[in-house]
Amino acid sequence: MGQPTVADVGELGLLARLQSFCDQSLIGDDAAVIPGCNGERSQVITTDVLVDGVHFSDRTTSAMDVGWRAIAANLSDLAAMGASPIGVTVGLSLPGHVSVAWVEGLYEGMYTCLSRYGGTILGGDICRATQTAVAITALGQVSPDQVIRRDRAQPGQAIVATGYHGASRAGLELLLHPEVAHPLSTAQQQMIQAHQRPLPRLDVVEHLQKLVNADFANVAGMDSSDGLANAVLHLCQASGVGAKLVRPHLPIPTALTAWVGDATALDWCLYGGEDFELVLCLPAAIATRLLAHLGQPAAIIGTISPEPGVALVESPTTDAGTALTWDSCFQHF
Amino acid sequence: MGQPTVADVGELGLLARLQSFCDQSLIGDDAAVIPGCNGERSQVITTDVLVDGVHFSDRTTSAMDVGWRAIAANLSDLAAMGASPIGVTVGLSLPGHVSVAWVEGLYEGMYTCLSRYGGTILGGDICRATQTAVAITALGQVSPDQVIRRDRAQPGQAIVATGYHGASRAGLELLLHPEVAHPLSTAQQQMIQAHQRPLPRLDVVEHLQKLVNADFANVAGMDSSDGLANAVLHLCQASGVGAKLVRPHLPIPTALTAWVGDATALDWCLYGGEDFELVLCLPAAIATRLLAHLGQPAAIIGTISPEPGVALVESPTTDAGTALTWDSCFQHF
Numbered sequence: 050m051g052q053p054t055v056a057d058v059g060e061l062g063l064l065a066r067l068q069s070f071c072d073q074s075l076i077g078d079d080a081a082v083i084p085g086c087n088g089e090r091s092q093v094i095t096t097d098v099l100v101d102g103v104h105f106s107d108r109t110t111s112a113m114d115v116g117w118r119a120i121a122a123n124l125s126d127l128a129a130m131g132a133s134p135i136g137v138t139v140g141l142s143l144p145g146h147v148s149v150a151w152v153e154g155l156y157e158g159m160y161t162c163l164s165r166y167g168g169t170i171l172g173g174d175i176c177r178a179t180q181t182a183v184a185i186t187a188l189g190q191v192s193p194d195q196v197i198r199r200d201r202a203q204p205g206q207a208i209v210a211t212g213y214h215g216a217s218r219a220g221l222e223l224l225l226h227p228e229v230a231h232p233l234s235t236a237q238q239q240m241i242q243a244h245q246r247p248l249p250r251l252d253v254v255e256h257l258q259k260l261v262n263a264d265f266a267n268v269a270g271m272d273s274s275d276g277l278a279n280a281v282l283h284l285c286q287a288s289g290v291g292a293k294l295v296r297p298h299l300p301i302p303t304a305l306t307a308w309v310g311d312a313t314a315l316d317w318c319l320y321g322g323e324d325f326e327l328v329l330c331l332p333a334a335i336a337t338r339l340l341a342h343l344g345q346p347a348a349i350i351g352t353i354s355p356e357p358g359v360a361l362v363e364s365p366t367t368d369a370g371t372a373l374t375w376d377s378c379f380q381h382f
Numbered sequence: 383m384g385q386p387t388v389a390d391v392g393e394l395g396l397l398a399r400l401q402s403f404c405d406q407s408l409i410g411d412d413a414a415v416i417p418g419c420n421g422e423r424s425q426v427i428t429t430d431v432l433v434d435g436v437h438f439s440d441r442t443t444s445a446m447d448v449g450w451r452a453i454a455a456n457l458s459d460l461a462a463m464g465a466s467p468i469g470v471t472v473g474l475s476l477p478g479h480v481s482v483a484w485v486e487g488l489y490e491g492m493y494t495c496l497s498r499y500g501g502t503i504l505g506g507d508i509c510r511a512t513q514t515a516v517a518i519t520a521l522g523q524v525s526p527d528q529v530i531r532r533d534r535a536q537p538g539q540a541i542v543a544t545g546y547h548g549a550s551r552a553g554l555e556l557l558l559h560p561e562v563a564h565p566l567s568t569a570q571q572q573m574i575q576a577h578q579r580p581l582p583r584l585d586v587v588e589h590l591q592k593l594v595n596a597d598f599a600n601v602a603g604m605d606s607s608d609g610l611a612n613a614v615l616h617l618c619q620a621s622g623v624g625a626k627l628v629r630p631h632l633p634i635p636t637a638l639t640a641w642v643g644d645a646t647a648l649d650w651c652l653y654g655g656e657d658f659e660l661v662l663c664l665p666a667a668i669a670t671r672l673l674a675h676l677g678q679p680a681a682i683i684g685t686i687s688p689e690p691g692v693a694l695v696e697s698p699t700t701d702a703g704t705a706l707t708w709d710s711c712f713q714h715f
Contacts (some may be wrong), residue, residue: 055485056478060508063485064545072469072491072502081504083468083521086422094521098509136405136417138429140517142472145389152396156403169405171414174432174517175393182509184473184517188416188427330664 056270064237067161079129079271093132093189098124099180109224110146112151114245116158121168123187125325129272131197132189142178187234195264201269201287204355207336209255209329213300213346218321236304247325255357269330273333278319279378405656412462412604426522430455434514441559445484447578455587456520457582462605463507464530465522468503475511479652527596534602535621537688540669541661544586544681546633547610551654569637580658589675602663610654612711613661624691627684628698
């Protein structure tokens with residue numbers, strides 16, 4: 050008995066209860082947008098926490114990779130809002146037994162990722178703790194008319210996934226169980242790379258801005274950090290619409306299907322998470338032009354439909370399919 | 383043997399090694415200042431991590447107090463930069479067994495403090511962990527000509543402490559050892575309040591702006607979150623100057639000295655930390671006008687001197703005194 054715990058209500062239950070304390074006008078996207086004065090660029094701010102044993106471990110992720118991933122995850126949230134990075138702050142919890150070399154590796158990984166995408170380390174705080182945790186807050190900027198939001202998905206829009214899904218989960222599997230594939234194929238090495246060094250899709254944002262200019266009222270999007278299914282469900286829920294995803298159009302690496310089979314590959318594609326691609330809802334003509342620029346594996350994976358519910362179908366002309374639900378998505382606790 | 387650990391090099395040693403990865407033009411103050419476009423207000427950003435068992439515990443701090451303190455600590459950093467708050471993000475690490483009521487209390491405490499001083503919760507992230515930790519990033523704004531920095535202390539300036547020092551440390555003692563004082567005097571209840579509900583001195587900033595207007599080139603300052611001695615040492619180091627602090631002028635609560643004696647009261651005043659007052663270096667005339675507004679316990683505690691070294695003396699006319707050094711200051715790890 051006793052009071053309900055965080056584990057009892059789960060992550061989504063907890064977030065629902067905390068909403069009333071938050072700024073309702075600013076939450077609900079991958080990051081908060083703070084308007085600038087006089088039509089200046091808006092500020093975008095987002096936070097991610099990575100915890101040892103949950104998001105990384107010495108078995109799978111070097112200190113430099115942890116640093117890279119921590120930054121990439123936050124820059125991906127900025128990209129999901131259409132923003133470009135200014136910099137980050139780093140809140141670091143550390144046990145005293147951690148080696149100085151590990152912390153330097155962490156910072157070098159963060160620095161390397163920021164140098165590639167723009168942005169600097171603006172400051173932070175370091176505190177003694179029993180478990181290593183890295184809390185990153187990223188600050189970005191975006192023109193007010195180029196903000197990408199979740200609640201603008203409209204029936205008829207094409208749903209674009211900007212790259213492979215399932216690759217990061219596959220890479221984690223290979224790192225946790227090195228005995229399953231020895232020697233690694235090139236494709237498997239790429240899966241490990243996808244897990245250790247994900248690339249936030251700021252390049253997609255830059256190109257989309259050229260295609261769409263200031264007309265972002267017809268664009269919805271978020272990143273797929275919590276899984277492709279999670280992203281589509283969020284976009285549909287925020288917009289009050291549904292979606293039809295075409296299974297054969299999902300960007301699953303061929304080598305992944307060949308390795309683990311159709312069912313597991315599909316599961317990892319939809320629910321694996323941490324691919325840090327963008328999931329965009331776009332007018333069909335824009336989607337086609339974006340794909341022409343991005344090339345494979347970016348793909349139109351389905352369409353937005355007026356009625357609620359996300360269905361996975363076998364072809365664009367099929368109506369009957371499997372319903373995707375929140376139940377299958379990953380939750381902390 | 384093996385590699386040096388974080389505990390081996392200590393907090394200051396670790397920070398020194400990480401500096402090269404950070405934006406050198408932005409670090410070294412209580413928060414980073416990011417210039418706005420076209421003379422617009424600058425953004426100010428700062429992060430603090432609070433860890434269960436280090437910064438708070440169920441023995442001394444309710445969930446609401448943890449939330450209040452977490453926000454107050456960050457708003458104090460904004461105040462130290464001369465900035466006013468926009469909002470915060472919250473990175474929360476939580477074990478599954480934590481009660482939902484505790485998390486709601488935490489958010490209520492954060493919300494209450496933000497409501498009093500301005501600013502909202504802009505978003506955040508929640509993650510499973512083995513230890514509760516709260517990483518807050520605060521975003522603020524300031525006119526570019528009203529930024530308060532550490533490196534502008536100049537010989538002859540008066541050093542102002544805006545309120546009592548040692549009170550928070552005393553409050554912690556009373557909470558950890560309730561048997562030492564029963565029943566609590568009013569003064570002791572205020573010490574507990576100072577520990578559980580510190581007040582960031584945004585009011586001082588507001589008044590200082592009226593007194594100084596845009597001439598902040600002659601103002602140096604930081605907050606005393608890590609102790610009064612730590613603040614004076616930082617200000618002197620950043621400015622390449624020294625300081626003479628006059629022991630009888632230090633704002634120690636009379637009831638504290640009466641309770642624990644001169645030596646302990648002085649120790650807690652200089653090194654206790656978490657009083658979250660401002661330590662300002664000001665032209666004498668401005669300091670006097672500020673004190674006339676603030677009233678006691680705010681005080682001129684000493685003067686900036688040209689030669690390096692911070693000395694604690696018995697009267698303004700004495701030269702010989704005790705040297706204050708970094709060795710006595712609190713370090714994590």
